[in-house]
Amino acid sequence: MKILAFGKIAEIVGNEVLIVDNFPNTEILRGYLYHQYPALEHMKFTIAVDKKLTSGESHIPMDVEVALLPPFSGG
């Protein structure tokens, strides 16, 4: 699956797009990310699934866009 990374998270993971195995839900994805990029564990971020914000454990359907969003700071 394809994961988009934005803002400070893109800097931490060193890329704006990550290609990884499929993860069934956002909690398992978080676990993987914390393991691969320990700095993320100390950061606040939200996971968007199909362009919608999720909280807690949310199902990730196949072939949808997943994105890692640090706190917004527009304006």
Added chain:
Amino acid sequence: MKKQRTAKNIFVNGAISPEKIAQSIANHASKTDIGGHSIFLGQVRADMKEEGMVKAIEYTAYEDMALQQAFEIREAIFAKYPLTCMHIYHSLGEVKVGEICLFVFTSSKHRKAAMEACEELVERIKKELPIWGKEIIDNENSAWKVNT
């Protein structure tokens, strides 16, 4: 028949020019049912950080999601207030200190609706749109903007 609105692009490359703002005001001259406009302009501030003075903010966004969210906010504000017009522009890329990065423009028959809608829009834009500002200090130093 009710007018169907579709998602509009809110993003502008670089700073929003004073000329664009002036033109936008002028464009409403033909809408003679309008009695009041409310405008908010966000300007990049030269904050002092530990690493030095901020010179510019570099904006990035999750554009598809931001446009979808902006559309939903727009619909909600139109449903809540009796507005004639609503325009939202946000910069992407580099905006130097002193330049405009956000332009929110609401119009209504009577002033209250335009003023209240404008304020609510600005708050929701800052809180709900997936946009990030990176404060550029010099060639080596930067810090991610935090909204308060």
